[in-house]
Amino acid sequence: MLTHLYPILRPLLFKIDPEQAHGLTLSSLRTAHQLHLLPKSREASPVEFMGLPFANRVGLAAGLDKNGEYIDALAALGFGFIEVGTVTPRPQAGRDRPRLFRLTSSTALINRMGFPNHGAEVIAARLRARRFRGVLGVNIGKNADTPLESAVDDYVACYRVLAPLADYVAVNVSSPNTKDLRRLQQSDHLRPILEALLQEGAKLTQQSGRRIPLLAKISPDLSEEEISELAQLLIELRIDGVIATNTTVSRPAAVANREGVRADEQGGLSGAPVLDLSLRAIRTLKAVSQGRLTIVGVGGITRAADASAMRAAGADLVQVYTGLIYRGPALVNELIDATRVL
Numbered sequence: 051m052l053t054h055l056y057p058i059l060r061p062l063l064f065k066i067d068p069e070q071a072h073g074l075t076l077s078s079l080r081t082a083h084q085l086h087l088l089p090k091s092r093e094a095s096p097v098e099f100m101g102l103p104f105a106n107r108v109g110l111a112a113g114l115d116k117n118g119e120y121i122d123a124l125a126a127l128g129f130g131f132i133e134v135g136t137v138t139p140r141p142q143a144g145r146d147r148p149r150l151f152r153l154t155s156s157t158a159l160i161n162r163m164g165f166p167n168h169g170a171e172v173i174a175a176r177l178r179a180r181r182f183r184g185v186l187g188v189n190i191g192k193n194a195d196t197p198l199e200s201a202v203d204d205y206v207a208c209y210r211v212l213a214p215l216a217d218y219v220a221v222n223v224s225s226p227n228t229k230d231l232r233r234l235q236q237s238d239h240l241r242p243i244l245e246a247l248l249q250e251g252a253k254l255t256q257q258s259g260r261r262i263p264l265l266a267k268i269s270p271d272l273s274e275e276e277i278s279e280l281a282q283l284l285i286e287l288r289i290d291g292v293i294a295t296n297t298t299v300s301r302p303a304a305v306a307n308r309e310g311v312r313a314d315e316q317g318g319l320s321g322a323p324v325l326d327l328s329l330r331a332i333r334t335l336k337a338v339s340q341g342r343l344t345i346v347g348v349g350g351i352t353r354a355a356d357a358s359a360m361r362a363a364g365a366d367l368v369q370v371y372t373g374l375i376y377r378g379p380a381l382v383n384e385l386i387d388a389t390r391v392l
């Protein structure tokens with residue numbers, strides 16, 4: 051029902067502040083789920099990556115359920131996997147509002163949220179209480195006031211609290227809204243962070259017998275050479291996968307022309323204009339990794355053909371965020387069908 055309602059509700063939602071609309075939509079979704087009003091989702095088309103069983107190839111990207119408050123309701127939309135976060139060790143408020151902007155004619159958003167979240171401990175309790183038994187990823191980051199030199203401590207702190215409750219952990223080194231975070235993509239920073247997390251992971255495996263795949267989430271603003279170097283590092287360290295990509299700080303000319311000053315808002319651009327950048331990143335990752343990394347394609351998927359293009363470029367799995375804001379829950383089944391294994 052909600053699936054069919056969204057096209058009717060969207061014009062109303064788009065009249066109010068984007069962050070308020072976001073909260074309203076998610077709490078309505080949760081209520082609809084609790085009242086059993088959500089339709090049955092598609093039958094599974096199972097695939098296995100990184101040793102994990104995915105019901106289908108379509109996941110929810112990080113940032114939509116930052117605090118793990120809506121996992122079960124979002125799962126009811128049919129997602130094959132859900133990524134919560136970005137979570138930081140300590141709770142933080144994020145950047146000042148307004149910090150989320152619609153670029154409607156471009157099917158895009160600009161955000162400078164800056165990781166507002168309830169902190170690792172509170173979110174861990176929510177993960178423990180979830181009913182969803184599908185693949186659950188946790189995306190981790192560092193607090194805004196943690197100096198770059200101590201970033202590794204923040205990632206390790208999050209990992210210790212959250213990894214035991216997750217199916218995979220995504221290391222976010224690509225958000226443009228935490229000062230200098232993207233510098234952590236450079237191998238002199240990234241290597242020690244990943245090595246420390248692998249060490250934590252090995253301890254966890256020893257205790258629990260379960261291996262928790264580790265993925266790195268990268269920016270679309272890296273050059274092909276930088277992406278290629280980063281992929282080589284991930285392969286050398288035997289990292290399981292890569293999520294490509296986060297939002298872009300670039301402003302493609304078409305967006306700037308169409309949106310005027312709105313395109314000048316500071317922050318990361320997501321949605322349709324990111325697709326080409328993400329596809330380029332995925333092609334590079336695929337060429338370098340030759341199957342040694344699981345590739346999660348994200349950025350600009352707003353219709354079935356975009357998901358097919360991601361698959362053709364080399365993505366094993368896909369994720370979506372902005373497309374959902376514009377197209378509503380019906381998009382999930384559309385993408386599941388487009389990426390179904392025959």
Ligand SMILES: Cc1cc2nc3c(=O)[nH]c(=O)nc-3n(C[C@H](O)[C@H](O)[C@H](O)COP(=O)(O)O)c2cc1C
Pocket residue numbers: 111112113114116135136150159161163165189222225267295296297319320321322324348349350351369370371372373
């Ligand atoms: C409002 C908003 C908040 C986001 N927050 C996060 C975040 O906390 N962590 C993260 O890794 N990515 C975050 N992202 C990036 C998305 O996960 C995704 O990588 C990006 O938006 C590109 O996909 P899309 O075009 O389907 O939105 C956020 C995106 C948006 C629009």
